[in-house]
Amino acid sequence: MAASFIDEDLEARIFRVHRDAFRSQAVFDRERSQIWNRCWLYLGHASELPNPGDYKVRKIGGRPLIFIRDVKGTIRCFYNSCPHRGTTVCRQEEGNARHLRCFYHAWTFDTEGHLVSLPSPDAYPSDSGFRERLGLRPVAGLEILHDFVFITFNEQAPPLAEYLGDAAYYLGLVADHSPAGMRVLPGTQRYFSRANWKLGVENAMDGYHFSPSHITFLEYLKSTGFTTSDEGGRGLKLDRGHVVGIQNGHSGRVGFDWEPRFGEAERARIEANRQALFARLDRERASLIADYSRTLFMFPNLLLFDIEGISIRLLEPVAPNLTEISAFALAPRDEPPEATDLRLKILASFIGPGGLATPDDLEAQEAIQRAIEATAGDPRRGVDWNDVSRGIALEAEGGPVRTIDEGRVRHFWRRWNGLVTGTQEV
Amino acid sequence: MAIATLAALDEVTRPVVEEFLYDEAELLSAWRWDDWLALFVPGARYEVPTFDVDGHSGREAQYFIADDWDLLQARITRMKSKNAHAENPPSHTHRLISNVRLALEGDELAVRANFIVHRMRDGLLDPYVGRYEHRLVLVDGRLRFALRRAVLLTEAVRPGTRLSFIL
Numbered sequence: 001m002a003a004s005f006i007d008e009d010l011e012a013r014i015f016r017v018h019r020d021a022f023r024s025q026a027v028f029d030r031e032r033s034q035i036w037n038r039c040w041l042y043l044g045h046a047s048e049l050p051n052p053g054d055y056k057v058r059k060i061g062g063r064p065l066i067f068i069r070d071v072k073g074t075i076r077c078f079y080n081s082c083p084h085r086g087t088t089v090c091r092q093e094e095g096n097a098r099h100l101r102c103f104y105h106a107w108t109f110d111t112e113g114h115l116v117s118l119p120s121p122d123a124y125p126s127d128s129g130f131r132e133r134l135g136l137r138p139v140a141g142l143e144i145l146h147d148f149v150f151i152t153f154n155e156q157a158p159p160l161a162e163y164l165g166d167a168a169y170y171l172g173l174v175a176d177h178s179p180a181g182m183r184v185l186p187g188t189q190r191y192f193s194r195a196n197w198k199l200g201v202e203n204a205m206d207g208y209h210f211s212p213s214h215i216t217f218l219e220y221l222k223s224t225g226f227t228t229s230d231e232g233g234r235g236l237k238l239d240r241g242h243v244v245g246i247q248n249g250h251s252g253r254v255g256f257d258w259e260p261r262f263g264e265a266e267r268a269r270i271e272a273n274r275q276a277l278f279a280r281l282d283r284e285r286a287s288l289i290a291d292y293s294r295t296l297f298m299f300p301n302l303l304l305f306d307i308e309g310i311s312i313r314l315l316e317p318v319a320p321n322l323t324e325i326s327a328f329a330l331a332p333r334d335e336p337p338e339a340t341d342l343r344l345k346i347l348a349s350f351i352g353p354g355g356l357a358t359p360d361d362l363e364a365q366e367a368i369q370r371a372i373e374a375t376a377g378d379p380r381r382g383v384d385w386n387d388v389s390r391g392i393a394l395e396a397e398g399g400p401v402r403t404i405d406e407g408r409v410r411h412f413w414r415r416w417n418g419l420v421t422g423t424q425e426v
Numbered sequence: 427m428a429i430a431t432l433a434a435l436d437e438v439t440r441p442v443v444e445e446f447l448y449d450e451a452e453l454l455s456a457w458r459w460d461d462w463l464a465l466f467v468p469g470a471r472y473e474v475p476t477f478d479v480d481g482h483s484g485r486e487a488q489y490f491i492a493d494d495w496d497l498l499q500a501r502i503t504r505m506k507s508k509n510a511h512a513e514n515p516p517s518h519t520h521r522l523i524s525n526v527r528l529a530l531e532g533d534e535l536a537v538r539a540n541f542i543v544h545r546m547r548d549g550l551l552d553p554y555v556g557r558y559e560h561r562l563v564l565v566d567g568r569l570r571f572a573l574r575r576a577v578l579l580t581e582a583v584r585p586g587t588r589l590s591f592i593l
Binding site: 093094185186187188189190191192213215216217219220223224261327328329337340341344345347348349352354356359362363364370 | 474475476477478479480482484485486487488489490491492493494496497500501503504507509510511512513548584587588589590
């Protein structure tokens with residue numbers, strides 16, 4: 001393993017990332033052990049399991065999991081592998097159950113994971129220790145903040161609040177959109193990118209690409225009577241590699257910030273919404289929620305877009321050159337149906353594999369993944385490296401991080417490099 | 427379009443609908459966007475649901491694509507632009523349509539059909555397997571889409587499920 005995958009010299013205005021970080025199986029394996037097996041990872045939103053017994057299966061950090069609300073209402077997460085001989089316990093994508101039964105030998109577990117029955121138990125020890133040892137295996141840690149459910153496979157991980165640090169504040173802003181709380185709407189956009197997961201992180205943290213990559217989306221907005229750019233946005237380098245980008249007037253936002261394509265009914269609703277918000281919260285917090293859009297990255301697998309609508313994007317690396325992406329739409333629980341209709345339309349116009357913008361992001365990431373084979377192993381200085389230096393002079397002088405620069409991307413890479421090379425703790 | 431003018435929806439037969447769908451497939455594979463859009467009535471929708479919508483409409487659940495008439499026109503404007511990077515160069519598509527069924531429902535014809543669309547790009551071939559659930563109406567003696575819905579039926583989303591082209 002290389003001593004470092006980043007080559008940084010602020011004085012010389014150099015910041016580059018070695019392309020092995022995207023290509024190499026050894027790096028991928030190292031990420032599994034150093035990042036995915038040690039950090040806190042986003043699992044899902046509590047509203048995805050509204051009723052006792054609701055469950056969904058999900059793969060996080062390469063591990064098949066059961067995300068379940070037990071019959072008493074507590075959210076839990078188990079490995080989706082029978083403690084007996086390893087079979088997949090839940091073979092449905094989702095459902096509601098009072099018991100989970102492994103079909104292979106009919107071992108049956110309750111929703112709290114206890115082994116409650118098995119055929120012909122007389123051939124096993126009769127003491128309770130046997131059953132206690134062979135319950136469904138919970139993950140090492142599970143904590144919930146504002147209904148966002150995080151897990152870790154690391155018994156030594158710091159508490160979630162410590163891990164999230166100052167990033168938790170920005171998660172709270174999304175939860176505060178409505179006093180009724182937030183819910184994930186039905187319908188998950190699940191798709192793949194034939195590219196490394198870190199290209200997906202870079203893309204979301206890079207406002208520099210917005211105008212050239214999304215020119216057709218900007219033309220579409222312009223045709224509806226609205227113009228926007230990534231100018232004027234500010235990035236914040238948060239604890240432990242988390243990052244947020246904050247923008248004023250970057251786009252309209254359903255519920256809070258009107259643009260012409262929202263229509264007149266939404267204009268009136270927005271006015272009422274804003275009044276209620278400023279009456280409910282202190283002025284600064286209300287303004288942060290109503291006047292600014294945000295893109296929050298929680299290292300390593302959660303992107304939370306609070307933009308035209310709210311989109312939760314979960315990144316799941318499959319191979320160095322393959323990533324599965326799940327995108328969930330989040331909305332206020334008390335949103336009227338016509339506003340949800342608008343929210344879904346506005347979100348889908350940009351976001352997802354069928355949107356008018358995300359496909360161009362996927363194109364960029366896949367085009368990188370294919371093309372960086374070109375320089376593999378070329379020993380000449382700087383050739384097999386990506387340049388990530390935009391705005392570095394401003395950074396060296398301690399200036400603000402502009403979202404149209406690459407300061408947020410550098411912050412991510414420093415954290416990633418620290419974990420992968422073992423120079424930073426979780 | 428070789429279809430003769432039709433007098434009423436109840437005289438539409440399966441071969442007529444098959445001809446309509448084959449002609450449409452040819453337009454799509456030939457990247458003839460204006461001719462394709464002319465197959466819709468103003469106000470029509472184009473939808474591709476996600477896999478777990480469980481019967482929810484595109485107004486209640488997040489779809490991959492839930493284009494109303496405005497967005498559908500914006501999509502076509504984009505498809506025609508050289509700046510639609512995800513489709514420049516354009517993908518090649520190869521379309522098989524079968525198992526066409528029709529049912530008259532009021533003044534609309536509910537059409538179901540199976541499809542396999544092969545998309546070729548970047549040296550790869552990706553099959554998209556699914557079912558059409560269209561609603562057709564008769565306008566000036568021609569079949570037109572009131573709703574064009576492509577439902578992907580793959581058990582899990584597969585690599586290459588990018589919907590930057592028309593499914």
